[in-house]
Amino acid sequence: MNKIKVFRAFFLGLTLVIFSSCSVKKNGVVAHRGAWKTNNFPENSIASLRHAIDLKLAGSEFDVWRTADDSLVINHDAHYNKLLIEETNYEDLIKFKLSNGEKLPTLREYITEGKRNNKKTLLVCEIKPSEISKERGKKTALKAVETIKKLKADKITCYISFDYEILKQIRQVDPVTALQYLEGNKSPQEVKSDNISGIDYHYSVFQKHPEWIKEAKDNHITLNAWTVNDANIMDWIIENKFDYITTNEPELLNQRIKNKK
Template identity: 50%
Template sequence: MAQQQITLTNYTFKPGSIEVGKVVVLPGTKGKVILKGASANSFTLDKDNTLIAKKPLSEPWVDVVLAIEQEQSTRQETFRIVKDEFLANGVIAHRGAFKNTGATENSIGALQHAIRLGCAGSEFDVHMSSDSVLFVHHDHDVNGIHIEKTPAADLAKLKLPNGEYLPTLKAYLLTGLNQNKTKLILEIKPSAISKARGQALAQKVVELVQKHQAQGWVDYISFDYDILKKVLELEPYAKVAYLNGEKAPAELAKDNLYGLDYNLAVLQKNPHWIKEAHRLGLTVNAWTVNSPEMMDWLLERRADFITTNEPEILLEKVKKLKTK
């Protein structure tokens, strides 16, 4: 897949709004951006290339075709713009909603349960097979079979405890794209083999998200800072957050990250980072928070997101806060 030459600053639109975001020509690309196809009848580009709907959009999502007119050719891309009805309760189901549902963690069933519960996001982990196919699983191995050292044909035969086959990222994305309430929180796992392979994994992930026009649904997280930098190189306005916990908010803001996503213990040790992050325009997430008392501690400090194996408990707490 050829690298995109144009991108958007935003892939969602607010209900009732007509402005989407700016169309950005990536470095090294020259030419005039124009609208093509049916989208040319529904949208317009203003003088600074802001994409604007001619009337408020009613559909859950709509495809926009943008092209760059160059001297001897025209290169076009299709982008899916999704209505921003994503839930704002801050509840992120860790590896999907599995603990209280009977689903296997990181299964498509766990994702579906998280969506049905009404979680703001469902987190999941991605690895790459020896022949560069992307699979969803937490550990580097499945019952002793190392994902990175095994071809996709063999991995596809592996069954999870709930009877599902080991899901590919493609299948996971296609399930998540059937709705626009729950964000897909995609964790790119550092390679156990090499840093170079981690970079290749990041590239494959972003390309697959772009291929399925899923940018409006997907946020990225990783323990590998260089992986997040690679994501931003390929998709400059993607929402990415760092997991490892050793970097102060100012460093993340300098590198244009969306937020920090740190272990609860890190934030307890550095509670001032929560206010500092917010002052710098960063979001704050904490993982993996299963204690009701610690949920309360984070809610009192206005953490934007809380990642938990107990989404049912956290959803109830958020609901009660809203009724006070």
């Protein structure tokens, strides 16, 4: 029995090391909806994800919705081609192509691509709050976690959301995966008390609450900021040594980081 306990403790410790990847690297560049801007790729497309991976960025963020017939798809807005995703079947959505000819990607397709030839880039999965009900949003989160685990991509994925209850729901089924809260209305100490491992707030929140930067570091809470596109704001975040910086301008941000070394 003691040997079993020791093995479990070792395994949990090893897992925590793996999942702490969301807080290992300082000033890691996260491409917001993939690296799309420079090459005019559609946001949240397979092409934008692939480019983020090819750039060897620290992370690539994407957004997940669940269709009326329970397909998990990648899109930022609640609507796609003027159709409300949550009230539309998948087959009706994919009648309309992305601007580069891709079809609207499913989560399974996106994660499969995200695993391919990827040794550097964290997959930052944003679960969008449901516009129908809180419970639907939590169910979407559980289905996304289940899909990602089945694809054996959980070790290279972390989850973010504006819905705090979605993150708490994920924590119930996965005690170690990395979670980051987006809304900006809770202190690092508050998220720590709920076992949420990171905060990913708009940079203006940290300008308003600079004390949260130190509080997060003192409490081992991952620091991320969105969406940082201005060079001066980039420099301020870099100087404060955030774990991650989310941007639409990954190439510019990479250059600013190099200039600071």
